[in-house]
Amino acid sequence: YDDRDGVIWMDGKLVPWRDANVHILTHAMHYASSVFEGERAYNGKIFKSREHSKRLVASAEALDMPMPYTIDQIEAAKKEALEASGLQDAYVRALVWRGSGEDMGVASARNPVHMAIAVWPWGAYYGDAKMQGARLDIAEWKRPSPETIPVHAKAAGLYMICTISKHKAEAKGCSDALFMDYRGYVAEATGANVFFVKDGEVHTPLADCFLNGITRQTVIQMLKDKGITVIERHIQPEEMADFEQCWLTGTAAEVTPVGQIGDYTFEVGDITREIAADYEALVRS
Ligand code: PMP
Numbered sequence: 001y002d003d004r005d006g007v008i009w010m011d012g013k014l015v016p017w018r019d020a021n022v023h024i025l026t027h028a029m030h031y032a033s034s035v036f037e038g039e040r041a042y043n044g045k046i047f048k049s050r051e052h053s054k055r056l057v058a059s060a061e062a063l064d065m066p067m068p069y070t071i072d073q074i075e076a077a078k079k080e081a082l083e084a085s086g087l088q089d090a091y092v093r094a095l096v097w098r099g100s101g102e103d104m105g106v107a108s109a110r111n112p113v114h115m116a117i118a119v120w121p122w123g124a125y126y127g128d129a130k131m132q133g134a135r136l137d138i139a140e141w142k143r144p145s146p147e148t149i150p151v152h153a154k155a156a157g158l159y160m161i162c163t164i165s166k167h168k169a170e171a172k173g174c175s176d177a178l179f180m181d182y183r184g185y186v187a188e189a190t191g192a193n194v195f196f197v198k199d200g201e202v203h204t205p206l207a208d209c210f211l212n213g214i215t216r217q218t219v220i221q222m223l224k225d226k227g228i229t230v231i232e233r234h235i236q237p238e239e240m241a242d243f244e245q246c247w248l249t250g251t252a253a254e255v256t257p258v259g260q261i262g263d264y265t266f267e268v269g270d271i272t273r274e275i276a277a278d279y280e281a282l283v284r285s
Contacts, residue, residue: 001120009081009117011068020116027098027108032157034097035059038191038251041082041090041119042283047251049075051214052094055154060096062153065113067096074115081117091122091252125191125252126175131276133259133268134248136189137169138237139177143187143210151209162190176248178261181209186235192250194258195219196243197271201229203243215249215279222278228271240264245272255279 008020028034036059037052046052053074060067069077078092094117101111124130141161144151149158165177169190178194181187186205188194193216195204202223207216223230240246246258246266255276257268 006120007081007084009077009084011114011116012077014080014084020118022097022114023100025100025104027100027103027111028156030104031098031106031108032155032160033063033065033108034095034156035063035065035154036096036156037092037094037154039078039092039094040122040251040254040283041087041092044082044088046078046082046092047283048214048218049078052251053078055214056094056096059153059155060113062150063155064109065096065098067115068113069115077115077117081119085119087119087121089121090119093118093120122252124256125250125254126256130256131268131273133257133266134175135173136258136261137165137172137174137177138262139165139179139190140168141165141179142184143179143181145182146209148182152211154211159190166190179210180237181205183234184237186237186240189248189250189253192248192253192256195247195249196235196240196266197245197269198243200271201231202271203231203233203235203239205235206232213250215251215254218282219249219255219275219279222275222282226274226278245269247272247275249279254283 004017006017007014008017010020037056039046039052053071057067096115098108099112099114103111126134169177176189178189179187188210193213195202220230248256257272258266
């Protein structure tokens with residue numbers, strides 16, 4: 001992805017794509033002092049842009065990184081980067097990180113904080129067979145306790161176990177991995193939240209130790225508006241045997257039906273299809 005035309009917004013300037021580099025002694029490279037957002041633009045407009053900017057600021061605060069830009073400046077920067085891309089439908093990646101400077105140890109208060117925004121085309125996150133039902137592996141790692149790490153920050157450090165779990169899943173021919181949390185309850189996938197259906201009601205894990213996704217919140221509201229009961233609660237993995245339908249939500253994943261998790265199988269049913277179609281209509285409205 002580095003050798004291509006285009007520009008990337010970096011610290012207030014549009015830099016040629018190939019020149020958007022950082023120094024090898026960047027603090028973030030050594031100690032995961034970076035936070036980010038994944039956003040999607042539809043028809044030239046970023047869906048829930050302000051919510052993403054707010055979460056970016058909250059994530060930076062959680063990592064004790066003073067944000068060099070206000071919400072309004074982040075909004076303007078994302079707009080500038082999107083317009084410069086010439087794309088109508090695109091993925092938008094905003095990144096905030098601790099740079100190189102006097103501090104090469106764990107503490108980094110004297111090093112500057114930077115922001116960059118890159119925009120590129122990104123189709124269906126789990127490939128073109130999106131509506132057929134993805135197959136998920138069950139991850140060996142657990143989502144950590146809120147006493148262990150700032151679990152609600154969209155911080156690079158929280159993705160270490162996501163990458164290794166997703167590699168393992170893909171090696172087994174799965175599209176993704178589902179995590180349990182530190183207590184053993186069902187948590188989330190490596191970059192998406194999970195929903196289940198049983199007897200016409202929707203069950204989803206309580207977001208008390210993982211990212212409460214913007215898509216998750218949107219979909220919960222959409223379901224409630226349709227008069228469908230949504231129960232946010234702790235879910236035991238064995239309960240998956242009784243769930244009839246399952247889908248994932250995320251900015252990149254949108255609403256992706258799930259056909260199998262480990263040995264548990266699900267049908268791509270009516271509520272799943274309806275909510276996927278409704279979400280598609282909403283983001284484009
Ligand atoms: N969980 C994780 C770990 C994620 O990376 C994402 C994607 N940002 C989500 C959930 C879904 O969040 P959102 O709907 O805000 O994209």
